[in-house]
Amino acid sequence: MTDPVNVPGRWEREFPLQTVIEEDGSADPARVTLTDAKALDLFRWMILSREMDERMVQLQRQGRIAFYIGAIGEEATVLGTVAGMEERDWLFPSYREHAGALYRGMPFVTFVCDLLGNAGDRMLGHQMPCHEAWAPGRFVSISAPIATQVPQAVGAAWAARIRGDDMVSLTWFGEGATSANDFHTGANFAGVHKVPVIMVCRNNGWAISVPRELQTASETIAQKAVAYGIHGERVDGNDLLAVHAATQRARVRAASGLGPTLLECVTYRVEGHSTSDDPRAYRGAEEVDAWRDRDPILRLGRYLTWRKLLPPDEVEALRAEARERIRRAVEDAETFAPKPSIQTLFQGVYAEPLWQQREQLDELRAAVAEDPRTSHPR
Amino acid sequence: MPTLNIIQAVNDALRQEMRRDPTVVILGEDVGKFGGVFRASQGLQEEFGKDRVIDTPLAESGVIGTAVGMALYGLRPVPEIQFADFIFPAMDQIVSEVAKFRYRSGGQYTCPMVIRTPYGGGIRGGHYHSQSPEAHFIHTAGLKVVVPSNPHDAKGLLTSAIRDPDPVLFFEPKRMYRAARGEVPDGEVVVPIGKARVTREGRHVTLIAWGAMWHEADQAAREAADLGIECEVLDLRTLQPLDIDAIVESVQKTGRAVVVHEAPRTCGFGAEISALIQERCFLHLEAPVARVTGFDTPFPYTLESEYLPRAPRILKAVREVMAF
Numbered sequence: 001m002t003d004p005v006n007v008p009g010r011w012e013r014e015f016p017l018q019t020v021i022e023e024d025g026s027a028d029p030a031r032v033t034l035t036d037a038k039a040l041d042l043f044r045w046m047i048l049s050r051e052m053d054e055r056m057v058q059l060q061r062q063g064r065i066a067f068y069i070g071a072i073g074e075e076a077t078v079l080g081t082v083a084g085m086e087e088r089d090w091l092f093p094s095y096r097e098h099a100g101a102l103y104r105g106m107p108f109v110t111f112v113c114d115l116l117g118n119a120g121d122r123m124l125g126h127q128m129p130c131h132e133a134w135a136p137g138r139f140v141s142i143s144a145p146i147a148t149q150v151p152q153a154v155g156a157a158w159a160a161r162i163r164g165d166d167m168v169s170l171t172w173f174g175e176g177a178t179s180a181n182d183f184h185t186g187a188n189f190a191g192v193h194k195v196p197v198i199m200v201c202r203n204n205g206w207a208i209s210v211p212r213e214l215q216t217a218s219e220t221i222a223q224k225a226v227a228y229g230i231h232g233e234r235v236d237g238n239d240l241l242a243v244h245a246a247t248q249r250a251r252v253r254a255a256s257g258l259g260p261t262l263l264e265c266v267t268y269r270v271e272g273h274s275t276s277d278d279p280r281a282y283r284g285a286e287e288v289d290a291w292r293d294r295d296p297i298l299r300l301g302r303y304l305t306w307r308k309l310l311p312p313d314e315v316e317a318l319r320a321e322a323r324e325r326i327r328r329a330v331e332d333a334e335t336f337a338p339k340p341s342i343q344t345l346f347q348g349v350y351a352e353p354l355w356q357q358r359e360q361l362d363e364l365r366a367a368v369a370e371d372p373r374t375s376h377p378r
Numbered sequence: 379m380p381t382l383n384i385i386q387a388v389n390d391a392l393r394q395e396m397r398r399d400p401t402v403v404i405l406g407e408d409v410g411k412f413g414g415v416f417r418a419s420q421g422l423q424e425e426f427g428k429d430r431v432i433d434t435p436l437a438e439s440g441v442i443g444t445a446v447g448m449a450l451y452g453l454r455p456v457p458e459i460q461f462a463d464f465i466f467p468a469m470d471q472i473v474s475e476v477a478k479f480r481y482r483s484g485g486q487y488t489c490p491m492v493i494r495t496p497y498g499g500g501i502r503g504g505h506y507h508s509q510s511p512e513a514h515f516i517h518t519a520g521l522k523v524v525v526p527s528n529p530h531d532a533k534g535l536l537t538s539a540i541r542d543p544d545p546v547l548f549f550e551p552k553r554m555y556r557a558a559r560g561e562v563p564d565g566e567v568v569v570p571i572g573k574a575r576v577t578r579e580g581r582h583v584t585l586i587a588w589g590a591m592w593h594e595a596d597q598a599a600r601e602a603a604d605l606g607i608e609c610e611v612l613d614l615r616t617l618q619p620l621d622i623d624a625i626v627e628s629v630q631k632t633g634r635a636v637v638v639h640e641a642p643r644t645c646g647f648g649a650e651i652s653a654l655i656q657e658r659c660f661l662h663l664e665a666p667v668a669r670v671t672g673f674d675t676p677f678p679y680t681l682e683s684e685y686l687p688r689a690p691r692i693l694k695a696v697r698e699v700m701a702f
Contacts, residue, residue: 090451123484133483140450141483145474151440152475155447155455162403162429162453169447181467185440192435348485349519351543354619 011219015234017266020241025302033245034083039300040309042083042240044318046075046297049099051322053271056115059330060275065115067129071096073270076296077202077237078172079103081265084247085170085198090138090160092153092171095130096202100172104137108325112333120336124344147177150186150199157190157197157254168254170198170247176207178224179215187262191228196254198247199262202237204269209282225262237265238296241303268294342368342375379561384554387529387562388418388494391536392456394566396426399454402540405432406441406458415460416496416555438468442493446475449489454540462497462549463506469514476545477520492539496552497525498590498640499686505677510589510641515547516618516650522546523617524571527592529560531615534569542571551590558593574621576628580608583696584628586651587638588614591687595638598692607700617647625651626658633664634699638687643671665702668695 020031034042053070060068071078074096082091082100091100102108113120115129123133133141140149140156153171160167177183178201190197201221205212218224225232231253235242243265250261268291272279279288304310342364346357353361368374382390396402404419410433413420423431434441438459445455459465465472472493479489499508515521522544526532532550539546551558577592578599587595592613599609610628614621629635635655637648652667670687678685 092447121484122486123482126484127482131482133486135483135486141479141487143474143478143482145470148443148470148475151443151471152447152450155444155449156451157447158444159448159451159453162448163451181437181439182443182470185435185437185443188435188437189440189444193432348481350522351480351488355622356619 009219011223015220015222015232015264017234017236018242018246019236019239020245021239021299021303025306027241027303027306031245032241033248034241036307036309038083039241039307040304042079043297043300043304045079045099045103046240046300047315047318048102048322048325049075049079050297051319052098052326055323055326055330057275059115065129066117067275068115069095069130069274070271071099073291073295074202074204074237074267075099076240076243076300077200077265077267080240080243081170081172081200081247081263084244085168085251088138088167090140090153090156090167090169092140092149092156092169093142094149094172094174094177094202095142095144097172098130098132101132101134101137101139104134104139106132106134106137106139108329109332112329113336116333116336116338118333118336118338119340120333121340124347125340126348147173147180147182147186149173150177150182151189153199154186154190154195154197158193158195161196166255168196168198168251170200172200172202174207175201175203175205175212175221176210176215177201178221187224187228187230187260190260191230194257194259197260198250198254199260201262201264202267203264204267206269206273206279206283208273208277209279221264222262230260230262231258232262232264234264234266237267238294238299240296240300267296379563381559382529382562383556383559384526384529384532384550385416385418385556387533388536388550389420389422390562391533391540391567392419392422393425395537395540396422396430399540401452401454402456403430403432403448403453404456404458405434405445407434407436407460409433409458414458416552418458418494438464439471442468442471442476445491446471446479446489449491450479450487455491456540457491457493459493459495461507462495462511463509465495465511472515472521473518477518481520488543489545490543492536492546492548494536494548494550496555497549498551498553499677499682500553500590502679502682504679508677508682510549510639510672512547512549512617513641513645513647516647520545522571522619523549524615525549525551525589525617526615527551527554527589527613528558529562530567531569533562534567535571535615537566537568538571546571549589553590554593569615572616572619572621574612574614574616574624576610576624577613578609578611580610580632582608582632583610583634583636583699584625584632585609585611585636585638585692585696586614586625587611588617591638591640594687594689595692597689598696601689601693602696605697607696609696622654622658625655629655629659630662633662636668636670636692636695636699638670638692640672640686642674643669644674646671665699668699670695
């Protein structure tokens with residue numbers, strides 16, 4: 001029996017996949033929201049992000065960093081959204097948006113120190129790699145639990161409205177997170193109170209080994225907005241211009257009091273979930289290869305070529321420039337002592353350490369002094 | 379000086395802090411127009427408006443999750459969880475987020491808030507309206523845990539909690555909400571976090587309690603006095619940071635300690651207090667440290683009088699440590 005309600009394609013028609021850059025690289029100028037200079041700048045950022053992710057995975061394989069989780073294939077989603085916001089806006093990341101932290105001014109060397117957990121780590125060695133925070137750029141601290149950042153982004157935007165500030169917050173999460181409690185509570189709270197927040201779903205098709213079809217019976221993620229009484233849109237997440245335009249639209253809506261937007265960016269996780277994953281165990285090469293052809297950097301490159309902004313050798317030059325920047329950052333980061341000092345273990349649990357922590361620091365110092373193996377890895 | 383009950387004292391503290399600090403906001407289920415199911419925020423939305431006293435949808439993780447965002451942005455949220463039994467949907471936000479923001483960001487972000495919640499049994503509420511979950515939060519580094527036993531301390535400790543730079547769990551003994559009455563000054567009352575109070579001096583046994591159980595301990599001490607046993611009663615008031623000096627000073631004097639709490643015994647906070655006493659008072663002890671607690675069961679409905687550590691069971695423990 002055919003289902004008269006869940007007609008296949010119904011929701012894909014209702015929330016059409018929006019693109020701006022055509023297959024041949026052309027674009028309707030009326031729909032382009034980026035200047036040539038800005039588009040070129042973001043192209044540079046996407047290349048830096050890609051080169052960084054590839055290099056950091058190498059460093060992990062060499063044992064120089066313990067873990068890495070990147071955004072290969074999802075660069076247009078990350079950079080298109082962050083570039084569509086105002087500098088004063090707050091960003092609530094998931095854990096693949098490192099390019100967003102760097103775009104907001106986090107020094108590259110600081111980012112690498114965080115990966116190393118060394119004496120230059122802004123997080124004092126308290127978190128594993130790729131859980132950075134950068135307050136000067138309003139890039140909020142990353143945690144591993146899924147979707148917890150969604151109601152937090154709602155709360156910050158709500159607070160801004162209470163204070164009368166023109167601030168819209170943006171949060172990123174994967175499509176797997178749309179199964180989690182906090183996605184729903186966040187969307188619901190934002191809808192009820194018309195909070196100026198943009199909820200960006202990086203729908204990259206996979207949550208570690210679980211495909212999108214096993215996360216939700218919804219045909220699209222964007223349609224979930226309907227149930228919360230909020231605005232939903234679905235864009236090609238590999239099309240930087242489409243992502244940027246949609247983000248700007250959502251920001252205008254939010255800032256003018258029309259409330260939140262659920263923005264689904266359809267993209268693909270070309271690599272494993274993280275360096276701890278091997279996707280060959282659960283998906284075929286054909287699927288991945290098809291998405292490699294839809295690479296967001298190639299896509300923007302075709303647009304820039306169409307705009308005559310990208311001479312033939314320019315891409316290689318930009319990649320070389322990015323690699324050099326990464327090489328210098330790693331070199332500088334590795335000059336820091338390999339570990340922060342021992343008292344940082346107890347620093348920042350509370351504004352001031354409690355007696356328990358002061359006692360335990362003394363106890364630990366005495367143990368290290370008595371037997372230095374206390375500080376050695378097993 | 380006016381005589382208030384605990385609910386009135388909480389309301390008084392909230393009102394005064396909201397007047398003093400425009401960043402203080404209240405959010406939760408039924409806290410706005412209705413003033414809270416226990417009336418703790420009665421009249422506050424009328425005075426401060428819907429932007430500062432917010433009725434939220436019915437989802438505790440959303441109450442705390444949005445409060446986190448508000449705190450990060452510079453507000454001072456005072457979210458209410460209607461019953462401590464319903465705090466568990468918000469555990470991820472409290473344990474993984476609230477408690478860790480300062481630490482995990484290397485001090486770049488802080489998340490000060492006061493999570494107010496009524497706790498404890500004796501109100502015929504069964505296990506979803508009676509539990510005492512304080513140990514979960516004491517066990518989570520990054521949180522402070524405060525439990526007042528009387529109106530004066532409720533006002534003074536809540537005031538301190540709202541001004542504290544760290545997140546505070548503020549457990550209110552709901553059985554004593556209206557039963558405990560006392561004089562509370564009209565103006566500012568500040569009771570420092572981390573200081574216990576000796577409410578009764580004695581030389582034979584130290585009774586250690588907090589919240590509603592302080593009243594039972596005090597009753598047991600009175601009955602013990604009739605038997606010629608002088609109990610020293612300690613109202614901890616703050617469980618984290620714990621006033622270890624007050625405990626050690628008293629137990630070194632009496633040589634005997636009875637710890638009282640409503641929560642189940644195994645891994646309850648009494649276990650930690652007992653361990654600290656044996657670490658620091660070993661050579662002063664005349665008897666093993668006794669615990670009078672709830673049992674290792676869910677909180678029962680019909681047999682709650684038997685479950686709760688009330689004065690007769692406390693008195694029995696006092697007599698046993700004296701006879702050891």
